[in-house]
Amino acid sequence: MGELKVKDKDIVIPGEILATGMDYLPAGAAIREKEEIVASHLGIVSLKDRLVKVIPLTGRYFPKKGDTVIGKIIDITFSSWIVEIGCSNRAVLNVRDATSDFIERGEDLRQYFTFGDYIVAEVLKYSPTQGAIDLSTKGPGLHKITKGKIIRVTPSKVPRIIGKQGSMISLIKDATACRIIVGQNGTIWISGEDIGMEQLAEKAILAIEEKSHTSGLTEEIKKLLDEGKPKKAIPAKKPITQVEAKKPIKKKSEVKKEVKKVKK
Amino acid sequence: MTDLIKQHIEKLLENSKREDGRALDEYRQPVSVEYGVSAKSAEGSARVKIGETEVIAGVKLDLGEPFPDTPDEGTIIVNAELIPLSSPDFESGPPSIDSIEISRVVDRGIRESKTLDFKKLCITEGEKMWMVFIDIYPINDSGNLFDACALAALAALKDAKFPAYNKTEAKIDYTKKTTKGLPLADTPISITVGKINDKFIIDPTHEEEQAIDSRLTLAINERDEICAAQKGGEEPLSIEEIDQIADLVIKKSKELRKKL
Amino acid sequence: MTLTKRSDKRKFEDLRPMEAKVGIISRADGSAMFKIGKTIALAAVYGPRELHPKFLQNPEKGVLRCNYNMMAFSGSGDRVRPGPSRRSKEISLVTEKALASVVDLDKFPNSVVDVFIELIQTDAGTRCAGITAASMALADAGVPMRDMVSSVAVGKVGGKIVVDLSKEEEDFEGGAVDIALAMTKRDKKITLMQIDGEIKKDELLKALEMAKSATDKIYALQKEALKAKYVREK
Numbered sequence: 242m243g244e245l246k247v248k249d250k251d252i253v254i255p256g257e258i259l260a261t262g263m264d265y266l267p268a269g270a271a272i273r274e275k276e277e278i279v280a281s282h283l284g285i286v287s288l289k290d291r292l293v294k295v296i297p298l299t300g301r302y303f304p305k306k307g308d309t310v311i312g313k314i315i316d317i318t319f320s321s322w323i324v325e326i327g328c329s330n331r332a333v334l335n336v337r338d339a340t341s342d343f344i345e346r347g348e349d350l351r352q353y354f355t356f357g358d359y360i361v362a363e364v365l366k367y368s369p370t371q372g373a374i375d376l377s378t379k380g381p382g383l384h385k386i387t388k389g390k391i392i393r394v395t396p397s398k399v400p401r402i403i404g405k406q407g408s409m410i411s412l413i414k415d416a417t418a419c420r421i422i423v424g425q426n427g428t429i430w431i432s433g434e435d436i437g438m439e440q441l442a443e444k445a446i447l448a449i450e451e452k453s454h455t456s457g458l459t460e461e462i463k464k465l466l467d468e469g470k471p472k473k474a475i476p477a478k479k480p481i482t483q484v485e486a487k488k489p490i491k492k493k494s495e496v497k498k499e500v501k502k503v504k505k
Numbered sequence: 506m507t508d509l510i511k512q513h514i515e516k517l518l519e520n521s522k523r524e525d526g527r528a529l530d531e532y533r534q535p536v537s538v539e540y541g542v543s544a545k546s547a548e549g550s551a552r553v554k555i556g557e558t559e560v561i562a563g564v565k566l567d568l569g570e571p572f573p574d575t576p577d578e579g580t581i582i583v584n585a586e587l588i589p590l591s592s593p594d595f596e597s598g599p600p601s602i603d604s605i606e607i608s609r610v611v612d613r614g615i616r617e618s619k620t621l622d623f624k625k626l627c628i629t630e631g632e633k634m635w636m637v638f639i640d641i642y643p644i645n646d647s648g649n650l651f652d653a654c655a656l657a658a659l660a661a662l663k664d665a666k667f668p669a670y671n672k673t674e675a676k677i678d679y680t681k682k683t684t685k686g687l688p689l690a691d692t693p694i695s696i697t698v699g700k701i702n703d704k705f706i707i708d709p710t711h712e713e714e715q716a717i718d719s720r721l722t723l724a725i726n727e728r729d730e731i732c733a734a735q736k737g738g739e740e741p742l743s744i745e746e747i748d749q750i751a752d753l754v755i756k757k758s759k760e761l762r763k764k765l
Numbered sequence: 766m767t768l769t770k771r772s773d774k775r776k777f778e779d780l781r782p783m784e785a786k787v788g789i790i791s792r793a794d795g796s797a798m799f800k801i802g803k804t805i806a807l808a809a810v811y812g813p814r815e816l817h818p819k820f821l822q823n824p825e826k827g828v829l830r831c832n833y834n835m836m837a838f839s840g841s842g843d844r845v846r847p848g849p850s851r852r853s854k855e856i857s858l859v860t861e862k863a864l865a866s867v868v869d870l871d872k873f874p875n876s877v878v879d880v881f882i883e884l885i886q887t888d889a890g891t892r893c894a895g896i897t898a899a900s901m902a903l904a905d906a907g908v909p910m911r912d913m914v915s916s917v918a919v920g921k922v923g924g925k926i927v928v929d930l931s932k933e934e935e936d937f938e939g940g941a942v943d944i945a946l947a948m949t950k951r952d953k954k955i956t957l958m959q960i961d962g963e964i965k966k967d968e969l970l971k972a973l974e975m976a977k978s979a980t981d982k983i984y985a986l987q988k989e990a991l992k993a994k995y996v997r998e999k
Contacts, residue, residue: 255867256950257988282909301794303872329812329814329827329873329875330875330876331815357506357507359509370874372876436517543839543886545886546840546886557791561836564838565843567843584847589879590793590807590809591809592792640847679843
């Protein structure tokens with residue numbers, strides 16, 4: 242008994258009936274209302290066996306313990322930093338969770354992290370009833386960001402940007418020789434030796450965000466990265482500076498490089 | 506205070522590059538002007554888009570008593586409101602100082618260029634004049650509201666038509682529009698230039714605005730004269746810099762004027 | 766004076782031409798435009814975000830805050846003085862109540878979802894257009910909702926029950942009753958009802974029945990506008 246009203250990969254809006262009867266189970270942004278399963282968010286349907294799941298297409302970040310996030314220091318108290326991570330409440334980084342160094346009471350916390358600093362942190366605890374989010378920068382890979390660029394994407398697209406076992410983000414890292422950290426809160430850090438490569442990485446990530454629910458995306462991104470990479474120039478009458486692909490480009494001040502793109 | 510985003514913008518500018526690939530003196534495309542977006546209620550209205558920044562302006566005409574020192578003149582009243590609809594940074598409430606600044610700068614550009622001949626707005630000397638209200642609302646603040654608001658105001662003025670006016674009863678019939686437009690004598694174009702370190706940029710995006718040290722807005726009339734100026738930001742400008750900016754703005758004003 | 770034909774040739778159950786678009790304000794978390802006849806409403810949603818000042822915070826769940834405003838040049842006659850009026854404050858209140866019944870903010874204590882509605886042009890049915898736009902903007906922002914809300918004005922004009930009163934019909938010489946309504950889609954529950962005029966109970970019930978299919982038509986447009994943002998990219 243029970244009827245499925247939607248197909249896999251359908252786009253649904255809040256309140257839309259996904260299934261009737263008690264045979265199916267709601268997951269993600271799908272809720273049960275008596276005999277019906279309805280969507281609670283604008284999202285995309287994912288069906289698996291009896292599970293009717295809705296993956297939201299939009300919405301602010303919802304913190305989960307263990308998530309890696311990238312946030313910005315917006316305030317400092319005598320024993321903690323207040324961090325903006327783009328969700329409904331501000332997060333707190335307490336001194337005891339920030340570093341293994343011994344910090345004396347009354348020490349100027351600005352020497353560790355100051356206003357405007359971006360940090361890579363981990364969500365230690367989230368108490369929804371109090372709206373309190375605790376962060377930590379005490380693990381491996383958690384640190385202050387000192388260079389590179391920050392971009393923001395819709396948090397719900399993060400899984401697609403990372404890919405299965407990190408396959409998608411590795412693809413981009415390899416192609417652009419950039420270090421990339423994707424925060425679960427949708428804030429992403431990109432740092433490369435070459436600004437052109439940083440921009441290519443950004444372009445690829447934004448393309449995934451825009452087309453996250455379409456098929457054939459991996460191929461499309463591969464093509465985008467290929468077309469954006471500097472290639473070995475075809476021997477031509479005019480002398481052109483050759484650029485080796487895939488090696489990190491050492492940035493010397495004011496060196497102009499001419500890059501020839503080969504149209505496939 | 507660290508500012509990673511500003512650092513990044515500065516780094517790009519060192520190589521004369523911008524985040525979105527534009528040249529330092531390039532406007533975002535498209536720059537579009539749409540007339541009559543509130544044609545049923547406003548006497549004149551327009552929507553301006555510069556990239557993703559969007560502003561709507563409307564003109565309403567009303568009757569009033571001329572000011573005692575200018576008994577044979579009408580007047581304009583410019584009101585720009587930075588509504589919270591358009592940005593997470595704006596709050597509900599009475600006009601902020603930023604709203605007031607834009608209102609007054611747009612006003613001066615129109616007033617000082619004598620775009621509207623105020624004497625032609627007089628109905629009966631000492632008794633009745635036309636008041637031209639220009640209300641400006643950003644719909645989406647993606648940077649450079651100064652220029653977008655000024656352009657929208659001007660476009661709304663161009664679009665405006667006098668409503669039917671019954672002289673004997675001294676009453677306006679808003680349901681009937683005449684074909685008579687406002688007596689416009691000029692087209693002042695307002696352009697803002699932002700300074701980051703030693704580089705000048707035109708049409709800053711929202712992020713670039715955060716990185717700007719100082720800005721200079723100049724309004725240029727059809728005869729390439731400066732009819733209004735407003736310096737903003739905390740960093741000073743040298744006379745040479747103002748010279749350079751003025752040249753740049755006068756050149757760009759012709760391009761923007763074509764959009765109307 | 767009775768109504769035999771509507772001045773714009775519509776049938777009694779017809780709505781004026783409508784248009785809806787979602788995602789029109791890039792700085793907002795969610796946004797939408799809804800146009801019905803010549804009434805044009807824009808809605809932007811910001812949040813859930815932290816609510817200040819602290820004394821307004823609700824430790825049990827998030828707060829929904831609505832602000833309805835008419836642009837100064839949007840009125841049908843004189844310029845509207847900028848700033849909140851008693852009328853706009855009341856509309857803000859009933860708009861908030863109309864939307865609060867479908868929005869679920871349990872997971873966002875101490876925060877606020879701000880809804881801003883602006884009218885570019887007004888031609889009857891303004892608060893309804895605002896609520897319809899706001900409903901789409903909330904969905905676009907990813908605010909959890911158990912259902913969509915669709916809003917329309919119904920009423921009695923010259924003895925006949927009609928849907929989506931025009932400005933002329935609101936001011937009808939023989940008397941008009943203007944009923945602003947908002948309904949959820951699934952169980953057709955009423956989240957907004959305001960009546961201006963005198964009407965018999967039976968007539969009111971008939972009007973509410975007609976509102977059911979009218980709001981269905983509006984819902985179809987809202988759904989299409991929300992999906993269009995994503996379907997087009999396939």
